Amino acid sequence: MNSTSSVTKLNNIELVVSPTLKCRIVTHQPFTYSTGDQVTIVCGGSPKLNGKDCFAEELLTRFQQRVADLYNNLDGKFWLLIIDHAKQTALLVNDVMGIQSCFYTVQHNTFYISDSLKLIKQQDAVQCTLSKQAIFNYFYCHCIPAPNTIYEECFKLSPGNALSIDSNGVIDTENFYSPEFATSLENNQAAEKQCLENLQHIVEQQTKPDSGAFLSGGLDSSTVSGLLSKIQDNAKTFSIGFKVAEYDETAYANITAEHFQTDHKTLYLTPEMASAEFIDVAQYFDEPFGNSSAMAAYFCAKFAKQHGVNHLLAGDGGDELFAGNERYAKQKIFEHFHQAPDWQKILPRTAFVNSVAEKIPVVKKVASYIKQADVSLPDRLENYNFIQQLGAENMFPAAFLAQVDQEQPLQQKRERFSQCTSHHPVDQMLYLDWKFTLADNDLVKVTKMCELADVDVDFPFLSKSLIDFSCRIPADIKLPGNKLRDFYKKACKGFLADATLSKSKHGFGLPFGVWMKEDKTLKELTLTTLNQFKTRNIVKASFIDEALKAHQNIHSGYYGELIWIMVILELWLQGNE
Structure with a gap:
């Protein structure tokens, strides 16, 4: 295969996919590209073959129209763009864990790809509108899960995903990495x-x-x-x-x-x-x-x-x-009841889930177990979510909620959960x-x-x-x-x-809630920022006041985390609008 390659690593390049679609790559991290008779491959991040760094030219020589074969042999953190000149299509894939960030948008007949959402926003022809849905998802997850981004027009690849785009800019996505999970092991000690x-x-x-x-x-x-x-x-x-x-x-x-x-x-x-x-x-x-x-x-x-x-x-x-989070073990216990035949659940529900029985402390715990076990995975994992606990209608103005799909964050988790090839709850949670x-x-x-x-x-x-x-x-x-x-x-x-x-499992976090009580500078920064946040009408002003009061009087750690995510959102908006 004859090919021409970039001699040095690049940070910016524009390639032609079809007469009606260009691809513009602009990144902080250098990438390489190589063009053959029918295919161009662009390689970002640091993919590895057999434990060694590889570049676009080497990948092009191995490419034989079987993307899956090439992909399965790659390790490391990377994104990979394959342009098929004959079909006038492009395929974008990333590493199986999504270690390498990969953002994209299609605007004005141009397919933009970057390791940085900020770089995409800086492009003159690109429009970026703050997404209320993304902000809601942020409150739900404390981050914005892929494929959404904070901007309505921009997206990011989920881990191990493939995105294909045709000559008209029509996008399709596919879950590219969904491994089989074993059910037996011959030799534990050897493993x-x-x-x-x-x-x-x-x-x-x-x-x-x-x-x-x-x-x-x-x-x-x-x-x-x-x-x-x-x-x-x-x-x-x-x-x-x-x-x-x-x-x-x-x-x-x-x-x-x-x-x-x-x-x-x-x-x-x-x-x-x-x-x-x-x-x-x-x-x-x-x-x-x-x-x-x-x-x-x-x-x-x-x-x-x-x-x-x-x-x-x-x-x-x-x-x-390797299953180290306590929720994996806890959910296994709930699954024993959840997966039992319906006829076996009738008597426990009748005996324990009623207004009289639930007044008895020991029985109340059993009733709580049954109620939680009745909820399917992965929904059951969200019991302690801020929005689930405090209520979206208590946190957000009605006008804000009217513009978002409150089910989207949970629906995204359901979709991912269902993609697992195993039906074992631990494999699915992993x-x-x-x-x-x-x-x-x-x-x-x-x-x-x-x-x-x-x-x-x-x-x-x-x-x-x-x-x-x-x-x-x-x-x-x-x-x-x-x-x-x-x-x-x-x-x-x-x-x-x-x-x-x-040693017992120890959650790692920042003692922000404790510090905010003790440090005058941090407290002043927090209060000033939250007062500025109130003017955006994203969260009810009364709710912010209630969270501050609860932080002082009820639970500094729990409400400190809630305050943290609001302060971070306001500071980010101030620096990126």
């Missing part, structure tokens, strides 16, 4: 050994001379840090600590650091430090992003940069591959979390905050080879009964410290 060996191989491939690792003290960051220490003497590891006991895990990080003898450093984050960077962090994201632990991720990456680290390894993904917990949330947080700190980041657990391996471990071996991460813990027995393996 446990292979698990750690696979991870070590991935860490070896991803490690650079100036690498370090995030170390929170949990299973995943401890594993990555330990494997890094086998590759580098005095491997550098970094933690964020808080002077608020229930948010601080530095003791566990220290256990891992001592166990592997890493060069470990801890930065204790204070409300004063957070206040100084608050606005910059909030406005840096492409869209409003309400995960409060973003602040900690930024300071940790910045701290690592100050100590000579330009590349970090992160432990994100282990819980979502597959759901690959998108909504990882691609839409945690990975955005870590990648953008590392970018702000000028540090590159990789996620060893989210290598495609390990994801595929995890699917070969049956759900009931990953999570037998209520034993979270059982398979994975056995795989790490003798490698991780016993105290790390036995």
Whole structure:
């Protein structure tokens, strides 16, 4: 195949798909392209073949009109554009976990592609209108899940998705990565050994001379840090600590650091430090992003940069591959009742779900169990959602709600849940979390905050080879009964410290609610921002006042999180309108 390729990596190029459709690529990160007799391939991010970086020219030589075959052999974080000149069509795909952001819009006969929504907005011919639906989805999910973006005209690829566009700009999407989940395993011990060996191989491939690792003290960051220490003497590891006991895990990080003898450093984050960077962090994201632990991720990456680290390894993904979240075990219990035959449910409902029985404390718990179990997955996972708990009609003005589909966020989750090839509830929840917990949330947080700190980041657990391996471990071996991460813990027995393996699951967040009570600067910033937010009529002014009052008198952590997502939204809007 004869081809012409870009000699150097580019950030901006316009290609012809058909006489009526152009494709304009504008990114922060360089990309490569290669054109053959019938096909042009553009390669963004850092795709890998056999563990090594590859570029568009190499992909073009391997391309034989079977996109699926090419795609299945790719790993890493990337997007890939394939223009078929004969058919005058274009196909856009991204990596299986959506690590590499990929935004797009079709306007004025031009198909725009970028790793940055802000760059798309800067294009002269592009129109970007704030989406009320996206804002509602943000309140529901604390981020804006794909394919929506904060702008009505722009979209982003869901993880492992393929988007095809014809010569007239008509778009179709396909879920490109939907693996089979195993139901049996021949040799547990061999698989446990292979698990750690696979991870070590991935860490070896991803490690650079100036690498370090995030170390929170949990299973995943401890594993990555330990494997890094086998590759580098005095491997550098970094933690964020808080002077608020229930948010601080530095003791566990220290256990891992001592166990592997890493060069470990801890930065204790204070409300004063957070206040100084608050606005910059909030406005840096492409869209409003309400995960409060973003602040900690930024300071940790910045701290690592100050100590000579330009590349970090992160432990994100282990819980979502090997069943480490408490909700997986909890939902299995509900599923026992939910999936029982209807005739078996009649007597418990009659005995426990009635006005008399529910006045008895012990019986009340049984009634609550039955009511929750009657709700199907994934809807049942939303019981503690702010909008579900507080009521959309109590939060938003009627005029705002009239312009949004209140069912859309949950419908998006139902659609993803149903795409899983397995019918086991744990597999289905894992597959759901690959998108909504990882691609839409945690990975955005870590990648953008590392970018702000000028540090590159990789996620060893989210290598495609390990994801595929995890699917070969049956759900009931990953999570037998209520034993979270059982398979994975056995795989790490003798490698991780016993105290790390036995520690309870600890949620990671920022003590914003506590700080707002104690720090005058942060409190003033919050109150000023919320007063400005009231003028937008997105949320009822009375609701904002009630949330502030509840934060002071009822639960600082719960309502602090609610206040955080409103403050972040207002700050983002101020910086991006």
